[in-house]
Amino acid sequence: MRAWLHQAVDPSARAQGVSLFNLVICGLILIAVLIAVLETEQTLVDQFPVFFYLAEWLFFIVFAAEFCLRVYVAPLNPLFTGRFGRIRYLFSLWALIDLLALLPFLLTGTDVTAYYLRLARLLRVLRIARLGRFTHAWAMLGGAFHARRYELLISALIALLLLLVSSTFLYLLEAEGQPDAFGSVPRALWWSVATLTTVGYGDVTPLTAAGKFFAGITAVAGIGLVAMPTGILAAAFSDAFQKQRGEKQGG
Amino acid sequence: MRAWLHQAVDPSARAQGVSLFNLVICGLILIAVLIAVLETEQTLVDQFPVFFYLAEWLFFIVFAAEFCLRVYVAPLNPLFTGRFGRIRYLFSLWALIDLLALLPFLLTGTDVTAYYLRLARLLRVLRIARLGRFTHAWAMLGGAFHARRYELLISALIALLLLLVSSTFLYLLEAEGQPDAFGSVPRALWWSVATLTTVGYGDVTPLTAAGKFFAGITAVAGIGLVAMPTGILAAAFSDAFQKQRGEKQGG
């Protein structure tokens, strides 16, 4: 019985494929997140107060039961065997996230800290990445990031430098005309980050000719800022995919 | 006679190249879509009412004739031989799209549902992708997407997480000052999606310092959101092109 439950509950218990139990739980997590998102809209809560109240309770019961089940079958996982297996499981990363995601149900709607804790529920969305084939894809993407962490850090460093240089220039050129938007480097950073990431809100734009000239150069540099990490990631993923193919052919 | 028509009408009947018939039809589809687009502009319809009326009828006759022709030669395709071949063809995907695209001609201009059906006409544009060499390119792109579907799904999952986290933060920080734009997570999502995709309309922007700080982080995360799928696709296409070259050299 417990072995059968373990097969259904623990995603690492299966060599491949996803159990129906985990599929349903992932679906419920997505629905719970959606409801938590909609619940912040006061007009909806006023329209359907009973629905949200019931949904909160229902999800609390389901997820609490799921949590107990996971604690119950934990010792069957080789990582959590032995006398203190269950306690060690309680302090594992995923169990803590699950626990943290249960807390906001108890504090529902009372104060602001409850909202912060609800963010924990979002982390459970990542649980989907542990299902079946996703584990391989997840490991490959993570490996590609790790293999090129120095290159990515350098491109982040260059981005930081560009942010500081462009906001300093715009501060020097536009501070007089627009003290609210460019009156200091931290203020000019808001414009700078919007331009270099090519978001470009347009709530703040330079007005002087010199300011526009440097802003244009910043915008062009922004292309490089997007192109460099994209290029590094593309090459890193290409490497990782080739290595995977090599392993398949070798195995 | 029917065999000659089949050669001209069915793109899969030829080993390579495109028949004049299919080239003309694809050109007419593009023109029909263009006219359907222009027809929604009332000032144009008021200026040239006869032109649009005639064009609608002309295209209906041409496409209806084309459809009948395709049904007539269908049994020569190995997929639709036998007694019920023509009926099976009528229920194939491309025949249904063609039929759906004929409907709005009959309901022209009367009500809103006619507009929705006109969208079917757009799908016929995809027919171009079935011509000659496009079939290979189409299959290769589709294969690359399919081979890396888990990696792409993970990057979509991360995007979803970033959307939810950033809109929750902005909701917590900006709800007081701008209840219309950030009064709830669903409302903040509008800003969040515009920022993470680097569109950046600028109709809604954070006003507090803390809000701008998190918005800046969101904008930087947006670069990652663009870079990751681009990198995955680049590596996947690179893989697919290499495999294709390998097959050519092997064959």
Add this chain to the structure above:
Amino acid sequence: MRAWLHQAVDPSARAQGVSLFNLVICGLILIAVLIAVLETEQTLVDQFPVFFYLAEWLFFIVFAAEFCLRVYVAPLNPLFTGRFGRIRYLFSLWALIDLLALLPFLLTGTDVTAYYLRLARLLRVLRIARLGRFTHAWAMLGGAFHARRYELLISALIALLLLLVSSTFLYLLEAEGQPDAFGSVPRALWWSVATLTTVGYGDVTPLTAAGKFFAGITAVAGIGLVAMPTGILAAAFSDAFQKQRGEKQGG
């Protein structure tokens, strides 16, 4: 003498490197384009009328002399030998561009068509791409584009489809509230192209909840629209670079 001039004037006469003559001409072309750009600003012309007048005449004389020189040495190029070599040169692409770029000097400042002809001067900027090592890089990039023209066309086709679908949806959802911006599909296309290319001016944005929902989906689709051609180009360039390295090792 003519042979020595030919070596200096014709970039294809040298196995590698760039002659001083062509370097100077390219520099002058860039300066002439810069002056033509500044000349459109009336306040500058009013301030320095003599400068612009003299510059126009100087550049006309220099470029006319350069053109005559190129015609003079043309027959030494194997492509333009024989009796009608010079005449054939006059009708070659680059000679026509050069001639077209000389015309606006004669029509300077008189009317609007002169401005259109000045665009020809911009085309001469491309001449830089014919210098020395650029020829190889140019050929490689062109080859990569050509090798994947079907894949790029398919991604353009999908982009067209997305443009039409998203503008149709926004037209259906927002036409009532904002007839000026979304009153027809061609009008909605302006918003649609700004969103799908992730430019996002923000002069027009949907106001209804349903409109914002579809606009969000459009913005996310915009990422794909950027990612797909970028991925195809990255893979195509990767292929081209590898082929080049293979040729070097083989040669």
Add this chain to the structure above:
Amino acid sequence: MRAWLHQAVDPSARAQGVSLFNLVICGLILIAVLIAVLETEQTLVDQFPVFFYLAEWLFFIVFAAEFCLRVYVAPLNPLFTGRFGRIRYLFSLWALIDLLALLPFLLTGTDVTAYYLRLARLLRVLRIARLGRFTHAWAMLGGAFHARRYELLISALIALLLLLVSSTFLYLLEAEGQPDAFGSVPRALWWSVATLTTVGYGDVTPLTAAGKFFAGITAVAGIGLVAMPTGILAAAFSDAFQKQRGEKQGG
């Protein structure tokens, strides 16, 4: 003693890893840059005048001491041995940057030129790129850029051409209606650079139908402008990573 200091101070003295001294200095550089950024915000300086005054002095003493230490151990570096080693070190690039970064401390807050000199402090951030493993990553990225400099220059040339062509068209089409924004090509360039880089502030947008049509084409061309250098960089990095792997396997 001096040899031990040299090991700690000179990053090139170690085969791998980073000395504690250099880690601390890099951390201090980042903090000094952060404080220099915050110091431009007058409201902060008014609130904590003593803090910024002390921080300036503290950083000046620390960085001056660091500079003296580097000069002291310079002759142990094989590049700066001999009688005039220290003087040659003083005129090396990194020493000049360090010296330039010390100057603004002496001129603090007095006039505008002090701000420009403070930019030198930003350059010291690049020092981080010289630490340990970063040196390899830095060299690899630089090598990839260098190997494809002609391709990148061509894509910059095409970008320049697109900028000029699109701003000329918009100038011709929109100058009448919006003389402030499109009254000359240099003015139209501001819109053009914002559109082609997909930043899209939206402070200036075309109003005529023809202007919007060409603006849409410009926006689509902007995708190519982003895709081309990204593709070139992705392929160049892919090449560089493969070469690195080849060297590792061969070594």
